[in-house]
Amino acid sequence: MRNIFAFIRRHFVFLAFVVLEILSLWMLFSYNSHHRAVFLGVANEVTGTVNKQVDKVDDYFHLVEENRRVHRMNDSLLNLMRANFNIPDSGQQVHTDSLRIDSVTKYRRWVYRDAKVVYNSVNFENNYIQLNRGSAQGIRDNMAVISSDGAVIGVVVNTSPNFSQVLSLLHSKSRVSAVLKGKTANGTVHWDGKDPRFVQFEGVSKDVDVKPGDTVLTSPNTYNYPPNYLIGRVAAAVVDKATGFYNIRVQTAVNFSTVQQVFVIENLQRAEQMLLEQETEKKIEQAKTGNR
């Protein structure tokens, strides 16, 4: 016993080194696998407070750009107004939908909440975005985040009371199911970690005609994202001869280095959908064992 204590005292520094290394590696690998780590809630609040203060100053440098963007958005909405359309045919009439809004609220599936980016990065392999809304404002894990122009940014992975962390599309673990607009082709969008302006779209077989400029949208078959939100546009599509699938380079619709205002989207039916999926899997398992 005394020898053990003597050993510990002699190699105390080395042992401390080993313990700290193991601790940090454990934190790293546990975070990478399920995005949880010790003190993450507290740390998120602290970094969030600092980031928010810095962001207040940083905002002034984006004012011109943001103004222009909002003005453009306003323009596109003004163009949609009914007053702009004048139908000469008297046989046609435009009716205002008199259905009471209350009568459809129970069918609501997506809820939008506004948020502001307080920290983001594009220079790493695994990029995260921090938002100034947290669990106290109703943000939960797995909510989708889109830019205020309606293009996909990422998914919430972590929340503290007043801030939340978003797994950006520019993350080695990010996967978004996507479709090509107007074509029956779906696949997965991910990032290869090289250029933050481009993401990769995989799973489209070569019989589909893909051309540069085609629009890539979020798939209807995903729980996190509402369907038909813009991810980006095809920049280059090359058929991989070995697999018969396309390697598609997609230019993201969002400029990730300047993203400021975002929407966080909640799927109100997510829990129900997940439950249904689990029940289905359970029943399939039962059927398998029953047949045997």
Added chain:
Amino acid sequence: MSDLVKNIFRFILFLLVQVFVLDKIPHLHRFIVPYLYFLFILWLPFNMPRIGLLATGFLTGLALDYFTMSPGLHAAACVLIAYVRPFIIFLLIPKESSEFTYHEPSPRGMGWGPYMVYALILTVLHHAFLTILIWLQQGPFLDFLIKTGCYTAISMLLILIVELLFPRKLKYRTNTA
């Protein structure tokens, strides 16, 4: 200013510069990521106990990790260089105690040659360990080699600039202090 207060200021300054200046540079290339924050560990005083060095290294890395949301990544690399630092200093510092009169590692105290070697070894160690950990998650092996080289070159350049722009006033070690 006491050592402790000075180093707390340095810690905050290095962290803020790393998170809000160096990490925010526009994306030039994926191999260009400027790291400077670990210079804080290189600048810690000579007489700091080794266990204190380890703890400081861990906290420095962890603080950066919580900003970049990679808990443990930089902490592991910082603990490594904090552990190796005393050995490198022991190798590079003149053995005669009469010459060993400075308070903390600096080009003026150690001479430019030994100081740059000291900085280079620790920088390579830090970046090699960091990129190994990133490479374990994804990417080809060649990436790891190129990244270590590129990161090191950029960091050494930054360290050189910082040492030239902000020469530290050196306190002589005296018997009274």
